[in-house]
Amino acid sequence: MSDESKSCATPSNAEPTATRSTVPMWIFSATLVLIYLGTVYFDHHSGWFSAKVYSPYANVDELELYQPKSGAAAQLARGKQVYEQVCGLCHGVDGLGKPGQAPPLAESEFVTAKGITRLTHIPLLGVTGSIKVQGKDWNMAMAAMGAGLSDSDLASVLTYIRTSWGNHAEVVDADAVKAVRATIKSSAPMNGDQLMKMPE
Amino acid sequence: MNVNEKSNGDCVSPSQIDASCRVPSLALFGGAALWLVVGLALALIASIKFHQPAFLADCSLLTYGHVQAAANDLILYGFAIPAALGVLLWIFARLSQAELVLPLVPVVAAHIWHVGVLLGTIGILTGNSTGFAWLEYPRLVFPLLLVAFILIAISAVATFGQRKERELYPSHWFLLAALLWFPWIYSTANIFLVVWPVRGVGQAVINWWFVNNLLFVWLALVGLGVAFYFLPKLGGKPLHSRFWAQFAFWTLTLFGTFLGIPQGAPVPAWYPAASALASSLLIIPLIAIAIIFVKTVCGANVSCKGGPFCYIKFGTVAFLLSGLMTIAVSCPHFSQITRFTWFETAQTQLQLFGFFAIVILGGAYEILPRVMGSPLPFPKFIRFQHWCFMLGTLLLVGSLAVSGIQQGLHDYSFDLALPALRISTLGLFFLLLGSLMFAANIFVMTIKWNLALGKTVLAAVIAPLKTAEVKS
Numbered sequence: 001m002s003d004e005s006k007s008c009a010t011p012s013n014a015e016p017t018a019t020r021s022t023v024p025m026w027i028f029s030a031t032l033v034l035i036y037l038g039t040v041y042f043d044h045h046s047g048w049f050s051a052k053v054y055s056p057y058a059n060v061d062e063l064e065l066y067q068p069k070s071g072a073a074a075q076l077a078r079g080k081q082v083y084e085q086v087c088g089l090c091h092g093v094d095g096l097g098k099p100g101q102a103p104p105l106a107e108s109e110f111v112t113a114k115g116i117t118r119l120t121h122i123p124l125l126g127v128t129g130s131i132k133v134q135g136k137d138w139n140m141a142m143a144a145m146g147a148g149l150s151d152s153d154l155a156s157v158l159t160y161i162r163t164s165w166g167n168h169a170e171v172v173d174a175d176a177v178k179a180v181r182a183t184i185k186s187s188a189p190m191n192g193d194q195l196m197k198m199p200e
Numbered sequence: 201m202n203v204n205e206k207s208n209g210d211c212v213s214p215s216q217i218d219a220s221c222r223v224p225s226l227a228l229f230g231g232a233a234l235w236l237v238v239g240l241a242l243a244l245i246a247s248i249k250f251h252q253p254a255f256l257a258d259c260s261l262l263t264y265g266h267v268q269a270a271a272n273d274l275i276l277y278g279f280a281i282p283a284a285l286g287v288l289l290w291i292f293a294r295l296s297q298a299e300l301v302l303p304l305v306p307v308v309a310a311h312i313w314h315v316g317v318l319l320g321t322i323g324i325l326t327g328n329s330t331g332f333a334w335l336e337y338p339r340l341v342f343p344l345l346l347v348a349f350i351l352i353a354i355s356a357v358a359t360f361g362q363r364k365e366r367e368l369y370p371s372h373w374f375l376l377a378a379l380l381w382f383p384w385i386y387s388t389a390n391i392f393l394v395v396w397p398v399r400g401v402g403q404a405v406i407n408w409w410f411v412n413n414l415l416f417v418w419l420a421l422v423g424l425g426v427a428f429y430f431l432p433k434l435g436g437k438p439l440h441s442r443f444w445a446q447f448a449f450w451t452l453t454l455f456g457t458f459l460g461i462p463q464g465a466p467v468p469a470w471y472p473a474a475s476a477l478a479s480s481l482l483i484i485p486l487i488a489i490a491i492i493f494v495k496t497v498c499g500a501n502v503s504c505k506g507g508p509f510c511y512i513k514f515g516t517v518a519f520l521l522s523g524l525m526t527i528a529v530s531c532p533h534f535s536q537i538t539r540f541t542w543f544e545t546a547q548t549q550l551q552l553f554g555f556f557a558i559v560i561l562g563g564a565y566e567i568l569p570r571v572m573g574s575p576l577p578f579p580k581f582i583r584f585q586h587w588c589f590m591l592g593t594l595l596l597v598g599s600l601a602v603s604g605i606q607q608g609l610h611d612y613s614f615d616l617a618l619p620a621l622r623i624s625t626l627g628l629f630f631l632l633l634g635s636l637m638f639a640a641n642i643f644v645m646t647i648k649w650n651l652a653l654g655k656t657v658l659a660a661v662i663a664p665l666k667t668a669e670v671k672s
Contacts, residue, residue, distance in 0.1 A: 015295060016432035018370055018439035023447045023488075031451070031484050038477040046470035055469045 072171065079160025082153050086145055087123075087161075095165035101140065103133040106165035115200035116172055119158060120180040121190055123147070131192035144189070151177045212299055218570040220299035221290045224355075225571045226646055227310035228286035229564055233639040235278025235317060236557075240632040242271035247625040251618055261325045269336045270324040276334060276414070277345065278317045280556055281382070282310060284422045285352050287563040288375050290571065291429050292356050295372065296363035302355045309351035316344030330394050332403070334411050342390040346383060353379040370445035374425030377453060378418055385413045401467055412460025415551055416526060420452060420519065423559045424489065427516050430563055431493070434509040435500030440492055448488035455481040459526065463535040472532075479530030486523045489516070506583030511562025514590060518554030522547060525601070536608070542620070543604025546597045553631060554593040561585070561638060568645065577644040581637035588634030596627030 047053025050060050057063040069077050084093055090102035097104035105111050110119050110133065123146025130139045146154050152174040162169035246268040248255050256262045285306070293300045300306075320337030323329065329336040337345075356379060360372070389410035392398050398406065432439040439445065458478030461471040493516050504510040525547040528534045538544060565582050569575050576582070603620030610616065 014433075015297070016369065016429060016439060018432070018442035018445065020443065021441040023443045027447070027484065027487065030487075031481070034481055034484065038480050041480075042470075042473050042477045045476075046473040047468065049468075049470045051468050053469045054466070055464055055472060057469065 075156045075159055075171070076163070078153065079156035079158075080164075082149065082157045083160050086149070087157065090142075095161065095167075102142070103131070103136075103138045105161050106167060108133050110195070111161055112167050112169045113200045114169075116158060116176055117180055118195050118198050118200060119162075120154070120177055121184070121195065121198065123149070123154065123157075124181060124184060125187065126189035127191065127195075128189040129191035131195065141189070144187070147187075151175075151181065212297060214294070214570075215573065217293050217297070217299055218290070218567075219573065220303055221293055221567075222571045222573075222649075224289055224300065224303055224306035224310065225286045225567060226642075226649070227307045228282045228289075229568070229642050230646055231310060231314035231317075232279045232283035232286070233635070233642045235274045235314075236283075236635040237632070237639050238321075239271050239274030239278055240628060240635050242267045242274065244625065244628045244632055246271055247621070247628050250621045251625070260327075266325050266327065266329075269329055270321050272334060273324065273336055274317065274321060275552060275557075277320070277337070278314075280419070280552065280560065281349075282313055283560045283564060284378075284426070284556075285349075285356075287426055287560055287567060288378075288422065289352070289356055289359070290567045291371060291375065291426065291563075292359045295365075295369050295429075296359050298359060298362035298364065300355065301358035301362060305355045306352045309348040309355075312344055312351070313348035316341045316348065319344070332389075332393050332407050334414065335389055335393060335407065339390075339394050342386075342394060346387055346390075349382055349386070353383070369429070370439060370442055370449070371425040371429040373446070373449050374421045374428065377449070378421040378425065381413070381418050381421060385410055385418070404465070405461065405467060405471065408460040408462070408465070413457060415548060416459060417453065417456040419551060419556045420456065420523075423515060423519060423556045424448075424452075426559050426563050427512050427519075428492070430508065430512050430566060431496050431500075431516070434507075434512070434566070435497060435502050437496060437500050440495035444488055444492050448485045448492060451481070451488065452485040455479075455485065459530060462539065463530065463532050464539065476530050476532055479527045482523060482527050486520055486527075489523075490520055493517075493520075506586040508562040508566040508582070510586055511558050511565070511589075514586075515555050515559035515562065518550055518558065518593065522550040522555055525550065538604055538608050541604035541607040542600040542617075543608070546600035546604060549600065550593065550597045553589065554597060558586075558589055558593075561589070564638070565641075568642065572645055572649065574645075574648075576641050577648070578637070578641050581641055585634040585637040588630045588637070592627045592630030592634060594627070595630065596624050599623035599627065 045055075045058050047057065047059045047063075053060055053063050057066070091097050091105050092102075095104060095106040110122065113119060122142070124144060125147075126144040127140075127142040129141075130137055132138075146157070149157070155172045155174040155177045158172040158177070161167065162172065245256060245262060246264055249257075249264050249267075260266075289300060289306060316337075320341040323338035323341065324336050328338045330338060357376075360376065389406055392406050393403055393410075397403060428439055428445060455478045459475055459482065461467065461475040463472050463476065465472055497513060500509075502509050504513070525543075529538055529544060529547060565576070599620040603617055606616055606620075
């Protein structure tokens with residue numbers, strides 16, 4: 001405030017003034033650090049603006065994990081769980097397989113076939129030697145990873161891989177798996193040619 | 201006031217500016233003082249009912265639900281807002297170094313406002329409350345209060361437009377923002393809750409948003425605007441500094457608006473998460489305000505002696521405490537203890553009485569002798585009232601806060617809460633005593649002024665006409 005404008009005011013009536021000292025950098029830094037920590041908290045607790053996620057759940061995945069399921073949804077959830085334990089290590093949780101180790105399941109002709117005879121043989125007996133998937137030769141050995149699974153668990157896994165990652169094949173029920181298992185006599189791993197000779 | 205001060209040229213003398221605020225100040229402060237006394241008396245009745253349930257229980261007008269809501273709204277709408285507007289008008293006129301523009305508009309508006317509060321209070325006591333916290337006044341009152349506020353804001357902004365200095369003083373930002381803030385939040389909340397109610401849990405969200413924006417942000421904007429004016433003025437040291445104040449203003453308005461959704465509210469998780477995020481950031485404006493306060497007040501060459509400077513110092517410290525309590529309540533871990541306890545009430549009372557009422561009353565005591573051009577009738581009451589308010593706030597807020605934490609930590613037992621409730625009643629009694637002193641000062645002043653006015657009019661009426669005038 002200039003001195004001129006104060007000319008008619010006595011000192012006791014003078015209007016207050018403010019100094020022009022600047023704000024130090026530390027408080028801006030502290031603000032930014034707090035904003036960062038705050039957004040991390042928000043990221044962990046907000047469910048990202050989902051209208052379905054209420055406290056104490058923190059995100060959509062957690063919410064779904066705790067929801068009781070029935071029918072097809074329950075089978076799919078069980079299938080996903082078993083798949084990630086038993087199959088996912090080699091075939092990948094995204095179903096794309098791993099080069100030199102395991103062929104992809106996404107859009108594989110064995111997985112999406114109409115029938116499940118060939119498909120069910122693979123986990124029950126394992127595979128050895130060459131096998132052609134999506135026009136590409138794979139030469140590897142797979143153990144009988146599914147031999148120890150119950151009919152319903154195996155049906156769930158097959159359903160999961162037949163309906164995930166862009167696959168749209170029909171679901172599999174435990175009776176169908178049981179029927180295929182009943183036809184198996186030997187325990188020797190299959191090779192590609194043997195599989196192709198079977199009906200779908 | 202110095203009688204020798206006369207206008208020379210463009211310069212308007214401070215005493216002329218003060219005189220232009222006289223009638224609006226009396227209208228706003230007078231009603232506010234009355235409502236503060238009535239509101240605190242009702243709050244006292246409500247508080248006594250906690251340990252004497254039979255007290256006034258047979259009168260349907262004075263049941264707890266009616267009395268508590270009426271007391272809250274009287275203290276907020278009856279006292280806090282009009283008194284704040286009275287201080288704001290004077291500060292705007294002084295900072296503009298111009299007389300108040302349209303001085304009659306705030307007078308009319310003050311009467312509309314006080315009639316609105318009277319109707320609202322009758323509505324609540326007769327059981328016609330809307331049922332929304334801090335928004336209990338029936339639908340009819342909403343347009344009255346909104347129009348009255350806007351009228352006063354028009355006069356304030358017109359005075360602001362007359363300012364001689366182009367550069368704004370920090371108080372300008374806070375007070376101008378408050379003038380825009382209230383019509384926005386009050387109309388939004390009323391339209392969506394009272395006039396055309398939204399459905400479901402949206403009501404609770406709007407109510408939380410409104411209560412936080414009014415009780416925390418609006419009160420903070422006005423109270424700090426007033427404090428940033430009077431602290432340097434009375435302390436005789438410049439405010440430290442305009443950039444710090446700017447920083448505090450933007451961070452407070454930015455982070456403050458998101459608060460208010462309690463943890464565990466039955467709404468999607470991102471609402472309380474956003475509130476918790478904003479509340480942790482609230483520490484930044486609090487640090488800034490604390491630095492402004494300490495650097496402005498330390499070394500100020502004024503002995504306080506319970507005068508207005510003391511009021512505003514106490515109020516600013518109370519605001520910092522109330523801000524810390526707000527942060528604590530929004531913090532997920534701490535809120536598990538304090539949710540639904542007396543602690544939340546304690547925070548609100550600290551904000552209302554410890555911070556806002558004391559700052560505004562300090563401002564009013566500083567303004568009143570200036571606008572009336574005569575000393576207060578009971579100048580000693582200023583000091584007594586300061587002690588009453590300090591003691592009252594301490595007893596009320598301290599007892600409720602401690603009791604709230606006890607409630608959260610232990611199983612709730614009535615024996616545990618009873619002593620704290622008794623102490624809080626005592627605190628309210630001291631607040632009521634203090635408010636009576638303010639009311640006594642302002643009413644005696646108003647009566648004296650009216651008598652003097654009447655004498656002047658009477659003298660003019662009965663004065664003998666000069667013969668020369670009769671002849672011509």
